[in-house]
Amino acid sequence: MLQFSKHLYKRGLKITLILTNFIARVSHSLPPFPILTISDGYDHGGFASAESAQTYLDSFRRFGSQSLRELLRHLSSSASPADCLIYDSFLPWVLDVANELQIATAVFFTQSCAVANIYYHVHKGLIDLPLPNREIEIPGLPLMKPAEFPSFIYQLGTYPAYYDLLVNQYANVDKADWILCNTFEELEREVLEYLKKIWPSIRAIGPSIPSGYLDGRIEGDREYGMSILDLDGDVSRKWLEGRRKGSVVYVSFGSIGKVAAEQMEEMAGCLKSIDRQFLWVVRPSEVVKLPKNFMVETEEKGLVVSWCQQLEVLTHEAIGCFVTHCGWNSTLEGVSLGVPMVTVPGWTDQTTNAKFITDVWKVGLKALANSDGVVKREVLLQCIEEVMVGERGSEIRQNATIWKTMTQNTFESGGSFNGVVDEFLAKMVR
Template identity: 55%
Template sequence: MEKEKRTHKAHCIVLPFPSQGHINPMFQFSKRLVHNGAKVTLVATRFISKSLLGDAGPIAVETISDGYDDGGFAQAGSSGTYLERFRVVGSETLGSLIEKLKSSGCPVDCVVYDAFLPWALDVAKKLGLVGAVFFTQSCTVNDIYYHVHQGMLKVPLSEPEVVVPGLFPLQACDLPSLVYHYGSYPDFCDMLVNQFSNIEKVDWVFCNTFYKLEEKVVEYWMGKICPLRTIGPTLPSAYLDKRLGDDKDYGLNMLKPVTGACMEWLDGKPNGSVVYASYGSFAVLEPEQMEEVAWGLRRSNAYFLMVVRESEQAKLPQNFKEETVEKGLVVSWCQQLEVLAHRAIGCFLTHGGWNSTLEALSLGVPMVVSPLFTDQPTNAKFVEDVWGIGLRARADDKGIVRREVLEHCIGEVMGGDRLKGIRSNAMKWKNLAREAVDEGGSSDKCIDEFVAKLVAW
């Protein structure tokens, strides 16, 4: 079909890594592309597609195979086996999907792929399409992995302080855990480092951040590595610029949220009185750590809303829910953005995943970050020491964040001496996040430019 006969400006396939934390930002980016006149087909694995709940709206959803259609990652038995099989079978079935769409009269112009899946760029280039990589982690973290890939940051680390081009000096323990504890998860480390294996072939580089949040490292990338575009924060429009109508939720969820009970409970609490505690959709806490988190919340004497997935609830202390019913509510899942935006929330106790960090920052919610692995220690460093919007709860020699530490950090963020400065900084970053996606903002301009270039191409 000729471009001038289309009802859309361009057709983009968007391929996220098959997990909730990667689907959310890339699905939200897809909405922005549609708003700018593009057609988008979101591609999920066949296994993940069976568990997606919600409405994709104007975005088409198609599937490819990761080689494990009946069980996904769990069926593979190991991360290395899964990733290699996904590369082989995913490449083949993605190519077949693109050919199918072409023969059905809806040819694809561009593949926007998760940086975790660099083989998708090879498929796009083989078929003569534009390739755009989407980094779902911070530009800072990607900078660290890039320099490991280039051999400019040697691992295992040998010094307590590390200097990475584009960044100020960091303590080794502030680097992503896969770098600091090199060898802990070798398959995942290889995946993250190999995000850059073919980046010289890519046409566009997107990062889910905004310019003023990571200005120094973004400038470094623009001048030394490649023309990076910041297109974040990728939150539903209702929480930022409000230009996409009734866009209040990401739209596709792998877990069913408990919504009514959460909001009714929050409605009955004073402004800024509740600690919201969630360690995300993927993290698995050790039983000892779960117990420490639970007791830390109880000892804080604040109201708390605690998210513990069904598969994790057996790790809670015996009778914890019943004994804390006057102060706390424990749910299996919730609409995190709706909760964070509620007037009753005064603090977010989080693992510090990038999505959660951006959400809290964009909504002006102070944080207590208790990082577990991957990019979370680096995010925690920036939350506390660079952006000044919260505190890092540090682990002991066993790697456990103790209840006393959590109690202290929550007390400081909810009402301690640092509260005024933290809240002031939180409001500053909230306003800057909104400016980035407002019409004419830095992130908004990048998306406009991308769609316009696709039309010209």
């Protein structure tokens, strides 16, 4: 959303970012836009202080609706009233508030169109649940096995609050003036063509990656512009300097999901035995899952950091492979920057993203888990070696380069952003 805001700002629109009180307070860096805040009912502790996910979501809906309504009413009598409200699709109540105050709306989907299509079909009752034990056909998508669906659908009943959150995104989506998706036409052409028949106002405006890594249209745009995490960027960059081209394995399992202790142990065992250098992001909460003395025993060939500037890492010539949990942001970054991937999906949309990485775009190899859901070190080792130097990996590396070029061409030709920005300018400027 920040990246889209930068493009709107560059074209002359005034941007205000609305955050919860807690997120605004704990963020380490904030974007160059005015910040306003609303309440989620947990102003001092945020989500972590709520009794449960469902309790938090109920509170956010109640307190958020009230405080957002008050904020927008206050803006209506100011010199800069809100003309359009762009909101995260996980918060459908925002549209109700905006419609009440007669403000234009744009819902922003931060997951892939493929995943949006699946959840839409679930919401409409067009998919039988529990999923049948066979390949399933959905318009706009390749044939998919049950285990390739988002985990909340495949493993029905897990995390019911999140299931409701994801499926209920579509309760009022057709009432929004625009439906924005963090993707681009070439990447998800078939599913976009299908969704346009359902939602004529859908627009692909991605990948939402700082333009400094793609077309350079926004000067100095090398960071997303906001973080609630401390970044060890300088440490990672300095360590990568001087490493041979394509020699380093980069591993990151994302910023939210917990990784099972056994999976951490298997990943550590792989990196300890592999005859390659590695950079591994391990969040502070996950460090306790590392084998004893792992960092000491591997300090000659590896570096473990609590976080890093992933874009800087992925664009470094030393990186030869990205072992990823397949979150949508990481997926877009890997595809857009041309980095071959080994997929180790965990939960939510990651399993579906992994399907597209390996079978549709063919820029990665899936590390298959055992019956306990754990990818063993031998499998990880084999996949990494294949992607980096193997014969099958040769096609993957070539495809990764092709997708990098395609992404850059999309941006250099004006990109998906500009057409949507023109629409906003036509309708929003007073």
